[in-house]
Amino acid sequence: xxxxxxxxxxxxxxxxxxxxxxxxxxxxxxxxxxxxxxxxxxxxxxxxxxxxxxxxxxxxxxxxxxxxxxxxxxxxxxxxxxxxxxxxxxxxxxxxxxxxxxxxxxxxxxxxxxxxxxxxxxxxxxxxxxxxxxxxxxxxxxxxxxxxxxxxxxxxxxxxxxxxxxxxxxxxxxxxxxxxxxxxxxxxxxxxxxxxxxxxxxxxxxxxxxxxxxxxxxxxxxxxxxxxxxxxxxxxxxxxxxxxxxxxxxxxxxxxxxxxxxxxxxxxxxxxxxxxxxxxxxxxxxxxxxx
Ligand code: NAI
Numbered sequence: 001x002x003x004x005x006x007x008x009x010x011x012x013x014x015x016x017x018x019x020x021x022x023x024x025x026x027x028x029x030x031x032x033x034x035x036x037x038x039x040x041x042x043x044x045x046x047x048x049x050x051x052x053x054x055x056x057x058x059x060x061x062x063x064x065x066x067x068x069x070x071x072x073x074x075x076x077x078x079x080x081x082x083x084x085x086x087x088x089x090x091x092x093x094x095x096x097x098x099x100x101x102x103x104x105x106x107x108x109x110x111x112x113x114x115x116x117x118x119x120x121x122x123x124x125x126x127x128x129x130x131x132x133x134x135x136x137x138x139x140x141x142x143x144x145x146x147x148x149x150x151x152x153x154x155x156x157x158x159x160x161x162x163x164x165x166x167x168x169x170x171x172x173x174x175x176x177x178x179x180x181x182x183x184x185x186x187x188x189x190x191x192x193x194x195x196x197x198x199x200x201x202x203x204x205x206x207x208x209x210x211x212x213x214x215x216x217x218x219x220x221x222x223x224x225x226x227x228x229x230x231x232x233x234x235x236x237x238x239x240x241x242x243x244x245x246x247x248x249x250x251x252x253x254x255x256x257x258x259x260x261x262x263x264x265x266x267x268x269x270x271x272x273x274x275x276x277x278x279x280x281x282x283x284x285x286x287x288x289x290x291x
Contacts (some may be wrong), residue, residue, distance in 0.1 A: 001167045010034055012073065014086040014174070017081055017105055018095035019050035020280060021240055022121055025149035026092055027075065028057040032150060033178050034070035034125040039077045048076040056288075061150040075199050081105075085113045086178035090174055092143070095122040097246035103133035110134035118165040119176075123247040124198070124241075125158030126254070138164030143172060144191055147238055154173070156193050157182040189254035190247070198248050199259040202266065204232040208283075209265040233283040237276035241269045 012035045016023050016120050019041035020103045031054070038151035041047050054075065062068070076082060085091065095101055102120055110118055110133075118140045120130055131137035142158030155175055159168060168184075175182045184190050204218050213221070220230025228235075234245055245267060269275070270281065276282030 012177075013038065013084075013087055013089060014108070015040065015081055015091045016082055017041075017091065017093045018110070018121075019077070019244070020047055020094065020096070020151055020152075021147055022145060022149065023094040023130075024050050024057060025147055026094060026121070026145055027101045028054050028061055029145075029150040029178055029180075031058065031073040031075060032061055032065075032068040034068075034073050035177060036073035037075055037076065038081075040081045040084075041077075042078065042079065044079065047079070051077065053074070057148070057150060057168055060148075064151050077132070079121055081109055083110055085109060085116070088113065088116060088117060089112075091171060092119045092121055096122055096123065097243055099125050099129055103130055105252045106130055106140065107133045110136065110139060115139065115171040116148045117141070119171060121145055122158075123194045123243065124250040124254075126189055127158050128162060129185050129187045129283075132180045133159055136164075137162035140189075141167050141169050143171070143186070146193070150282055153179070153181055155182050156190050156191055157184045159184050171189065172200045190251045191262075194251065195255075197232075198244065198251060199234045199257065201236045201239075201244060202259060202261075202263050205236070206263045207267045208233070209263060222255055236266075237284055237286075239284035240276050241266055241282055242275045244271050248282075 014030060014035055015038050016027050016039045019039050023039060030037050039050060077083050093102060093105050095105055113277050114135050121143050123144060127142040131140050141160060141163040145155040146152040171180060175255060207213055207218055208215050215233045219233050222228040222231045245262045248260050248262040274281045277286050280286050
């Protein structure tokens, strides 16, 4: 158990699987709040890039949110989840938005540590679709941390029909340690936030494709007229165009809503490797690329 006061817990250590945009952001958040992290991905090269990114994010978090209030947690990295799983208070899975990849990862960790709360961090996949893969479905629930996780104060928490009280309580405690406000919703494709945000981004991309307005002007209108913090297309670059298309595809398949069918412009960007901030090019160009 992790406690906000820092006492009584078993080590304040979590396992984060997937060292991409979200895995590194969640790791940054945890380290700043004194929670130690073992971060897992498939290669040492990805993990080295993740360490660089986390160092930059820790500096950014300090600028945006001020100095950390506790001693930082310790960061370890590994190419296998299994050696570190025993001492983990919770496991956060943040691998790609692909139900079969997620199911494989969840099956492995749940078999190794039954009773440990397991969180799948997903934009769109219903938690209950993944629950059959885990040994104890009651250990599993979903989160939708927003990006950047070390800045955004609220976390959408998804309670699947089989998520158990103990796992829900443990994750509420973890989020309290991390200074995050949970909003618990029921299980559905895209939950609340992606169900609303992703079709809007898809429409914004269609507007650019049709030539009605440039990406800059779409974002300027949405920020200047409607109070959106960055505009939908800058948000798309921050999310990652590949991840956006994966999540739109899940939404489209599960709901049948044509607004969620990934539009040609987004599909072409994925084909061309223009995945947004993480590749240096999306709707905008970026100088700083982490991998
Ligand atoms: P990403 O593509 O940046 O990173 C995914 C990472 O998972 C990669 O580093 C990849 O090497 C790793 N991975 C793939 N298979 C693996 C395996 N078997 N074991 C260990 N690592 C593996 O993806 P991102 O954006 O970090 O998304 C992760 C999850 O979080 C997705 O489910 C996504 O939908 C969700 N999410 C993403 C948000 C965003 O703004 N990008 C926001 C909220 C949720």
